[in-house]
Amino acid sequence: MRWIILLVIYLLVDIYAFQAVRTLSRNYWVYGLYFTISLLVIGVVIYQLTDQSSSRVLSPNRMLAFGLLLAVFVPKIVLIIFMFGEDVVRLFVGVYFKVTDPKEAYFIPSRRKFISTVALGIAAIPLASLLYGMYRGKYNYKVLKYVLEFDDLPEAFDGYTLTQISDIHSGSFDNRKKVQYAVDLVNEQKSDVILFTGDLVNNVAAEMNDWFTMFSELKAEDGVFSVLGNHDYGDYVDWESSEAKIENLDRLKALQGEMGWNLLLNEHRYLERNGERLALIGVENWGAGGFKKAGNLEQACEGLATNEFKILMSHDPSHWQAEVKESEKNVHLTLSGHTHGMQFGIEIPGWIKWSPVKYRYENWAGIYEEFGRYINVNRGFGYLGYPGRVGIWPEITVIQLKKRKNV
Incomplete structure (x- = not known):
């Protein structure tokens, strides 16, 4: 019918x-x-x-x-x-x-x-x-650079740079040359750390078979860290058994380790510089509106002091609105993706920034600040559904952290 x-x-x-x-x-x-x-x-x-x-x-x-x-x-x-x-x-x-x-x-x-x-x-x-x-649009990669200032950033991290990518969706790719160009472009930023904020695949771990070697080339001094997105769990596949679904997720997790990535599952790691450190937190997917809520901020922040500087990786920006931005955990910077900017919109810097996805997500692309806390929503590395992008181009984000100077 x-x-x-x-x-x-x-x-x-x-x-x-x-x-x-x-x-x-x-x-x-x-x-x-x-x-x-x-x-x-x-x-x-x-x-x-x-x-x-x-x-x-x-x-x-x-x-x-x-x-x-x-x-x-x-x-x-x-x-x-x-x-x-x-x-x-x-x-x-x-x-x-x-x-x-x-x-x-x-x-x-x-x-x-x-x-x-x-x-x-x-x-x-x-x-x-x-x-x-x-x-052309789906491979029209853009490097977007931001400088964010914080009063309580440890001195040793003044000038520290991170590169964020998100929503690779490897099962969609159809051009190895273009994807290799983008991977090389990430490495060319020479950031101190590379952070991937979820959705490595569309549905199944096997989608990475043809791209495993290429994405293993991503390197940074402090490593490559990642979290899971809603598509990584295999929820949109009709599995022959629950065991097969669990096995697929386990394979996806192991695969990231084999690529040299550090997958954070409701946990944190410290990044250290000259005897000082900041906390890098990674939660599983937490999304409003019917999406999986496996993320546990409380668990991920266990043992962290309120005054420690914190960067959170959480795939869905609705998590920031619902739990993070006003949390007593005092998360300074959150990195998300998920929206893709709907892969369609109009952006003219300083003039207009519009996409239909803005009516679904309050934070859908770029930097937002509330209560002195920031979120960056990456527009995505890959694409899904419509095999293209119009006006909202695939993004590689570079953020430099600066300690605010008191004048």
Whole structure:
């Protein structure tokens, strides 16, 4: 039934949007091309969703099908908005003339080519953007650098740098050269420590088989530390048994150790410099709105004094809002990911920063500060669902810690 509903909605949108094409052209080859593309795209989507397992796993092929569906469907929604608006005006005009001159035959004015031309021109923008996002945007890596000042930062860590990456989603990658470039770009920052804030895979540990060696190349003086994200637990897979699910998670944890990463599971480690230290805390995934709540801040901070300087890695930024920012644990800086910035939005530094995900997450990209405590939400290294990025580019974050000078 759900496939029938999907198909009916798709075809209704398709037919209605076609009115703009028919207004501008009487060429039957154009009509044929329009419907051929539409049928091919919906056919590929249905095939990808029915030919494979019934699980919710998003393979690269499924994501490609979904991306193509978005690329042809969203522009048609734009067309419909214009067409429907014009149809409403045409209807009112027809009714007006019928009421004011009832002797005349009732008619609705013909559709105007100007409106159809404008609609098609505007619809071309999301079409081109979504296709660009799939072709280039998903690997358009950006290094974003911040300097954060703290009154109580240990002197030895004045100038200390950390590089944060998040949401690798290795099961989505389809270009080794581009991913290798990004890994090299992380190392080129030469930060004191590299911190990964969860979602190494989409669903299963085996997704890292082709990328294990590459991500093992990540190196920093104080090491590479990581935490788990919601996708790392395998919750979105139909496992043959609970034992298989547990085995997969155990393999994912072991794999990070084999790559030379230090996985923190509701625990902390100390980073030391010249006899001083700061605490690096890592919790398991804690997310609001139905996401897994395995994170335990109390356990992770056990034994830490309130006045010690603390950096927390927690995958989901909703954890900061719910538990961390006002916690008596006094966490100075939290590093999160998870939102991907929805992989779609508009960002012009100093002017605008917008994505639909802002209506779901209060903290969705970049640095935020409340009560003198900070969170950085990384926009993500990889991608999931829509196999691309538009306006919200994949991110490598570099944060320098500075001790605030009293003047």
